[in-house]
Amino acid sequence: MRICLEAASAAPSIHNTQPWLFRLRDGGIDILADRRRRLEVIDPQGRELLISVAAAVLNARVAMLGCGWVPILRVFPNAAQPDLVARITPGPAAAPDPTVRALAAAIGRRRTNRRPFSDLPLPDPVVTELTAAAAAEGAVLATADTAGTEAVLALTRTADEWQRADPAYREELAAWTLPPRGRSDGVPAQAFGPQDERDTLPMRDFGLVQPDLHRRNARFEPDPTLVVLSTEGDGRLAWVRAGQALQRVLLTAAVRGVAAAPMTQALEEPLTRQLISDQAHNQYAQVILRLGYGRATAASPRRPLAETLIAEPRSAACRSDVPS
């Protein structure tokens, strides 16, 4: 159980908010959304919050499989507890296969890599494997062609400009990037990454609200590989699918030595998200990823289990969701 909880904690999350809580229950793990950590400005619906929590769910599933137990997953198992996103209990024993072992081993070394990538394209078999990883979790991973990449970059630049100009965005960004020393959440300065010297790749500027910080520029790859992860439909079940698919894609990428960085500004603005989605066919864009080969990057901190593991409710009478 400890291995599964540590694995869940290692998941990526929007602005490293780590919006999850864990509970040991009925021999398994409950994973809850902690809505106090929702980003009100860029994520009013809690879409990216649930994607983040679901990434933690996937990690816990993979860790349980890696430990030799087939996980039994129930999503939103209790209508009376809407913040209880998943209950994962160990099912039958089964020796993990090499794929599971590789994915489990990648959980601790996966990072968001905001550095420039090399000009090397991703080999077709790797793209196929990443697409299959998303499909296995019920999502679609589409690799943008040249025109698609230009369009997604243009929409991301537009959304990025809107966000930068919004004082509420800057205030929210400050809350998650100006950590007092010793803080175990938020994005630390060593993980910010440089800005593109040609202003083509709109990397999210985590140093925007830190005037004293020297913000580096760098030359980024001229033809970036962008993929869009989409789900059929939108809403909390689709977001939980998207988060698990995202994390299965990210772990598969890590196994193959592929660096990855979400770049989601355009999906946080309704107008640009609509233009990237294919709503006529009920397909909703959930995450945009930049993929490639780059130098290793620094780890971001995680909250200890002492903060995220909450006590089992003592009786049905005091069962409730996370206090707000």
Ligand SMILES: Cc1cc2nc3c(=O)[nH]c(=O)nc-3n(C[C@H](O)[C@H](O)[C@H](O)COP(=O)(O)O)c2cc1C
């Ligand atoms: C839904 C979602 C959206 C994200 N969007 C961005 C983004 O736009 N730009 C970025 O640099 N990182 C983005 N990230 C990555 C997080 O900032 C990162 O996961 C977090 O800081 C923890 O760092 P780690 O992934 O290296 O463990 C996103 C992550 C998630 C789950």
